[in-house]
Amino acid sequence: MPLIRDDRPDPETVSSLPREALFDQLAGADIGKRRLAALALSGDRNAAPALAASLETELEPGVRDALFRSLVMIGGTPAAKLVQRLLRSADAGLRGGAVEALKRLGVEAVPVLDILLDDPDSDVRLLAIEVTRAWPSALAMPRLLHIIEQDPHANVCGAAVDVATEVGTGDLLPALAGLRVRFVNDPFLVFAIGVASSRIDGDSGRRGA
Amino acid sequence: MNLHLIPSTGPVAPASPLQVLVIDDATVVRLYYRQILEAEGYRVYEAINGLEGLEKAVETPFDLCIVDINMPIMDGYAFLHALRREPITHAIPALMTSTEASAEDHRIALEAGANAYLIKPVAREALALYAAALLGGSVA
Amino acid sequence: MLTPAQRPFADPITITEPEYRKFCEYFYRRTGIAFGDSKQYFVDKRLIDRIQKSGAANFESYFEGLRRRDATVEIEHLINLFTVNETYFYREVDQFDCLVNGILPELVADRRKGERIRIWTMPCSTGEEPYSIALYLLENWRQVDDYEVEIIASDIDTSVLRAAEAGIYDIRSLHRLSRDLVRRYFEPAGPDGFQLIDAIRQSVRFTQVNATDVGAMRGYNNLDVIFCRNMLIYFDDRSRQQTVESFYDGLRQGGFICLGHSESMSRISSLFAVRKFPQAIVYQKSGGPR
Numbered sequence: 086m087p088l089i090r091d092d093r094p095d096p097e098t099v100s101s102l103p104r105e106a107l108f109d110q111l112a113g114a115d116i117g118k119r120r121l122a123a124l125a126l127s128g129d130r131n132a133a134p135a136l137a138a139s140l141e142t143e144l145e146p147g148v149r150d151a152l153f154r155s156l157v158m159i160g161g162t163p164a165a166k167l168v169q170r171l172l173r174s175a176d177a178g179l180r181g182g183a184v185e186a187l188k189r190l191g192v193e194a195v196p197v198l199d200i201l202l203d204d205p206d207s208d209v210r211l212l213a214i215e216v217t218r219a220w221p222s223a224l225a226m227p228r229l230l231h232i233i234e235q236d237p238h239a240n241v242c243g244a245a246v247d248v249a250t251e252v253g254t255g256d257l258l259p260a261l262a263g264l265r266v267r268f269v270n271d272p273f274l275v276f277a278i279g280v281a282s283s284r285i286d287g288d289s290g291r292r293g294a
Numbered sequence: 295m296n297l298h299l300i301p302s303t304g305p306v307a308p309a310s311p312l313q314v315l316v317i318d319d320a321t322v323v324r325l326y327y328r329q330i331l332e333a334e335g336y337r338v339y340e341a342i343n344g345l346e347g348l349e350k351a352v353e354t355p356f357d358l359c360i361v362d363i364n365m366p367i368m369d370g371y372a373f374l375h376a377l378r379r380e381p382i383t384h385a386i387p388a389l390m391t392s393t394e395a396s397a398e399d400h401r402i403a404l405e406a407g408a409n410a411y412l413i414k415p416v417a418r419e420a421l422a423l424y425a426a427a428l429l430g431g432s433v434a
Numbered sequence: 435m436l437t438p439a440q441r442p443f444a445d446p447i448t449i450t451e452p453e454y455r456k457f458c459e460y461f462y463r464r465t466g467i468a469f470g471d472s473k474q475y476f477v478d479k480r481l482i483d484r485i486q487k488s489g490a491a492n493f494e495s496y497f498e499g500l501r502r503r504d505a506t507v508e509i510e511h512l513i514n515l516f517t518v519n520e521t522y523f524y525r526e527v528d529q530f531d532c533l534v535n536g537i538l539p540e541l542v543a544d545r546r547k548g549e550r551i552r553i554w555t556m557p558c559s560t561g562e563e564p565y566s567i568a569l570y571l572l573e574n575w576r577q578v579d580d581y582e583v584e585i586i587a588s589d590i591d592t593s594v595l596r597a598a599e600a601g602i603y604d605i606r607s608l609h610r611l612s613r614d615l616v617r618r619y620f621e622p623a624g625p626d627g628f629q630l631i632d633a634i635r636q637s638v639r640f641t642q643v644n645a646t647d648v649g650a651m652r653g654y655n656n657l658d659v660i661f662c663r664n665m666l667i668y669f670d671d672r673s674r675q676q677t678v679e680s681f682y683d684g685l686r687q688g689g690f691i692c693l694g695h696s697e698s699m700s701r702i703s704s705l706f707a708v709r710k711f712p713q714a715i716v717y718q719k720s721g722g723p724r
Contacts, residue, residue, distance in 0.1 A: 120683075146704055147682065154679070177369035178704075185366050189672070208393055212364065215319075222498055239415050240393045247320040251460055252501070273415035276329070277322035287452025321459050342463060345708065346700035352710035367704045382710060 104132060111139055119148045127155035130163075137167035140179060149178070153186045165194035169201060172212050184212050188219035195224065202228055207238040214244045218252060225252045233260045239271050246277045253285045261285075311337040312429050313354060317347035317373065318362040318391070323414075327360060330421050336429075344373030351383045358428050359388045360421075362414075374407035387428040391416060447485050449478045453493045457481060460500070464509070465667060466698045467516060480515045484508070506670040513667055517696055521562045523569070523603070524610040526663065528713045529692050530570040533659065536711035537690050538575060541658055550582040554654060554684075555661040556645065558587035561598025562607055563661060564638045565630055569611075569619060586654070588643045595640050601630035646673045651680035658686060663694035666702060678703045685719045692716045 102110070102125070110122035123139070126132040133156060140152050156164050168190070171183035187194045194216065201213035214232055217225040225248065232245040242264055249257055261278050268274040314336045316327045328338045339354065341347035343365040351359065359377070363370040370390055377383045390408035392399060403411045410424055449457075454474055462468045469477050481493075488508060490496035499505055500512075524530070541551060555564045564587035571578045589595050602623045608616055616628065623629035643650050645665065660681050666674050681691055682705045691706060692714070693699070699706050699717055706717035 150679065150703070150705055154675075177363050177371050180364060181366045181369050211393065221502065243322070243415060244320065247322045250321055251456070251463075271415055272418050273323075273326055276326045280322050280325055283452045284456045287450045287456065321463070340468075341700075342466075343700055345704065346466065346698060348708050349698060349700060349715055352708065352715065367700055367702075376708070380710070 104129060107132070108135055111135065116145050116148060119143070119145070120151045123148055123151035123155055127158040130159055130161070133159050133164050133167055137170065140171060140182075141174070146178075149182060153182050157186050157189045160190060160193060162193050162196055165190050165197040168194075169197050172201070172209050173206070180212060184215055187216045191219075192224070195220075199228070202231065207241050210236065210238070210241045211244045214241065214248060218248045220252075222252050222254055226254060226256065229253065229257060230260055233257065233264050239268060239274055242268065243274055243277055246274070246281045250277075250281045250284045253281060255285060258282060258285060311335055312357040313337045313339065314425065314429075315339045315341060315347060315350060315354075315356045315359045317341045317344060317359060317365070317370070319343055319365040320362075323362070327416075327421060330418050331425060334422050334425065336425070344368030344370060344376070347373055348376050348380070348383075351377060351386060352380060356386055358425060359386055360425070361388060361390055361408075363390065363392045363394070371402075371406045374403075378407040389424055389428055447482050447492060449481060449493050453497075454478060457493075457497065460497070461512070461516075464701065465513065465696075466701050467513075467696055469516075477516070481512075484511055484515065487511075506668075506673075509670070510668045517664070517667070519664060521559050522607045522610060523562050523566050525562065525566070526695055527566075527570070527610065529661070529663075529716070530567060531574075532692070532711045532713035532716060533567070534571065534575045536709075536713060537659060537716065538577070541688070541690075542577065542581060545581070547580045548582060550584055551659075552584045552586070552657050553659045553661070554586045554588070554657050556588040556643065557591075557662075557665050558589050558595070558598060558640065559591075560594045560603075561587065561601060561638070561640070562603070563587070563663070564598075564640075565601065565634055567661070568634050568637045569615065573615070583637075585638045586641065587638050588641045588654075590642065590644050592642050595642055598638075599635070599640050601635040602627045603630075604628070645669075645677045645680070648676065648680060651677075651684065654680075654684045656686055657684045658689050660685065660689070660691040662691060664697065666693065667697050674702045678705065682706070682719055687719060689719050690716050691719075 104126070107122045107126055110118045111126070113119060123136065126136060136152050136156050140149060143149050143152060153168075156168055165187060168183050168186045171179045174180050174183070187198065198213050198216055201209055204210050204213070210232070214228070217228050229245050229249050229252070232241060233249070236242050236245070246261070246264070249261070261282050265275060265278045314331050316324050316331070316338060318324050318327070319342050324340045328340070331338050339350060339356070341350055344361065345368040347359065347361060348368070361370045361373055368376075374388060374390070377386060377388065387409045388407060389410045389412060390403045391412050391414050392403065393414050395413050400411045409428055412420060412424060454477065458469050458477070485493060485496045488496060488499065490499060500508060538551070553567060555567065558564050564585050568585055571583060587598065589598075604626050605628070608620070608628060619631055619634055620628040621631060643654070645651065662681065666677060669677065678699070685691065690709070705719070707720045709716050709718045
């Protein structure tokens with residue numbers, strides 16, 4: 086029983102609306118109703134494409150938040166496929182929201198990320214590698230290795246090195262040394278590789294003792 | 295160099311170190327800038343995204359903000375908009391960094407409120423030079 | 435995993451400088467709390483203690499355990515070690531000052547006299563915080579009689595709620611209050627106790643609620659100010675976001691939320707705007723772009 090009289094549209098009423106009505110509300114003028122509609126669609130796998138499409142045009146932070154949240158709650162690789170499209174958005178806020186949503190989608194997003202890590206667009210690869218920060222070391226390491234060993238782009242490698250600083254294990258050290266040779270003239274990468282190697286070495290330096 | 299400055303009218307000799315806020319979600323980037331800026335004698339503060347940056351900027355009178363674009367919670371553009379809207383912080387010079395190299399991106403950054411724009415990865419000399427210019431001159 | 439007792443010949447756990455930095459960077463990224471270089475000894479000692487208690491063999495395995503999603507209990511231990519967590523009257527009083535001199539003047543600007551102002555503190559623990567708000571308003575807000583101030587205080591733990599309703603405190607809880615305040619608002623209760631007078635105890639409504647229970651949280655709405663201090667920092671990402679979204683939905687447009695002084699929305703959500711007042715930084719649910 087609610088403690089306090091509620092002036093807003095009633096979430097219970099909203100969530101019992103049929104999907105078509107919710108889609109209408111999602112495209113309506115009322116911000117509060119759009120947010121409620123987005124939240125109400127969170128259990129509905131078939132709503133995922135509509136939620137993702139709304140994100141492309143929604144500007145209100147509260148509604149964007151609800152749209153991402155519902156996509157994450159729906160979960161699964163299909164949701165990840167829809168979310169990853171936003172990594173190419175011209176809107177930095179949408180790109181960031183997509184990265185965070187992909188992190189929260191967990192292992193179900195892995196197949197999608199593996200494709201993105203080979204995307205021709207270096208900015209997409211850069212955002213994709215950031216998602217691996219949320220993964221256990223065992224899952225992240227092969228992807229970091231893949232980038233560090235062969236990605237041609239300094240900023241993409243830099244992103245991988247930053248994640249490696251937190252997530253990397255001793256197996257990365259030879260690849261990092263190789264990266265340092267590849268980018269010997271890039272002061273940022275040389276510095277970053279030094280930091281990552283020191284963080285990783287700090288653990289393994291003692292293992293032999 | 296493409297900065298929006300007017301020349302300062304006299305020598306600037308601050309009594310205490312100039313304070314620079316570095317906003318980037320990559321640890322190694324913040325460490326890299328810190329190293330360069332501290333070598334120049336500046337005092338360096340860090341934030342991991344635009345919202346943390348804003349929280350720090352309204353509390354501490356920074357002389358310069360260096361802000362990246364892609365960050366969670368609040369990106370660089372949103373940070374600049376908020377910085378310029380807030381009376382306490384609206385005049386703080388801001389150097390935006392980005393992986394995007396087009397003239398269009400540069401223009402968008404300046405329109406959002408950046409005073410200058412650098413492409414990543416940033417070279418040591420470029421960072422030191424841009425910081426000095428933004429800290430030494432009055433900003434248009 | 436073997437306990438320390440089962441590994442009598444194991445090397446003592448040490449933390450190298452790079453490991454210290456790695457931990458600091460991770461902890462900063464997660465919580466926003468930063469340790470200076472001078473804190474290394476302080477941090478290492480407590481970290482080693484946690485590593486031993488968790489049964490991990492070394493820093494490396496402990497750290498990997500931290501990074502797992504279900505490590506919230508361990509994170510909670512760490513945060514407890516590194517933050518001061520006592521409760522007493524007028525703790526973080528700057529925020530109450532902000533309430534009176536910054537937040538309330540804005541809120542009542544477009545409100546008629548006699549209208550309700552709804553303040554929610556959660557978690558309320560044993561009640562020091564909501565009662566502090568009541569006292570502070572009575573003592574410092576000139577317009578306190580012009581509006582109907584409703585203070586709701588909630589916690590997941592029914593035993594602390596019962597204690598809060600009883601309103602009996604020891605002298606330590608009152609150390610920030612002037613003698614005059616204590617004299618006027620408390621009565622002796624037993625050898626060491628002080629009980630709040632009826633009028634204050636009745637000015638707060640206590641309820642039990644689980645912050646991550648979306649349905650239950652929906653019962654709290656049309657809120658003007660939320661105090662949520664030193665709770666979110668303990669939650670994992672999902673629970674933090676969930677709770678903050680409930681707060682967002684519960685607040686009126688233009689409503690405010692105050693977090694603990696070592697907490698920040700920057701680690702949680704973009705839903706709120708930063709508002710800087712002379713007394714404190716708080717967050718606001720703003721209606722669209724300003």
